[in-house]
Amino acid sequence: MHNKKKIDQLIHLPDLRFVRYCEENFGVNRGIYNIIDAWFYDQDMVNVSNRRKVIIEFFSYLNKEKENFKFGPGGVKAQLENFWISKKDSQVVSA
Structure with missing residues (x-):
């Protein structure tokens, strides 16, 4: 887990x-990272x-959900939507 100071850096x-x-x-490549970054931007x-x-x-x-996550087609x-719903439910997401 990352501490706040490390995340801020x-x-x-x-x-x-x-x-x-x-x-x-x-373990994500640049292409997957770009998809994730764009998805959050679109939110x-x-x-x-x-x-x-x-x-x-x-x-x-x-990482909590699966020790080694891999993305299929x-x-x-799907994982982004699940995460987003979980964050919305806990009302932690801030734009």
Whole structure:
């Protein structure tokens, strides 16, 4: 689990470093990362810092659900929707 200080540092990394962090720590490639980033943007998360926090939270959520998550066809969208619903239900998501 990430502490608040580490997350605050991570979200301000240059783009490529943040993507590489996600690749190394969560096993997602650049293409999957871009899909996830765009999906959250489309959910009105236009602030990059907030969106990156939620992206890290999403990957942590997946790690809790499954030790090694893999996305099949349509799997990314389904997991994003499940996560978004869980966050909306707990009213933690902020744009």
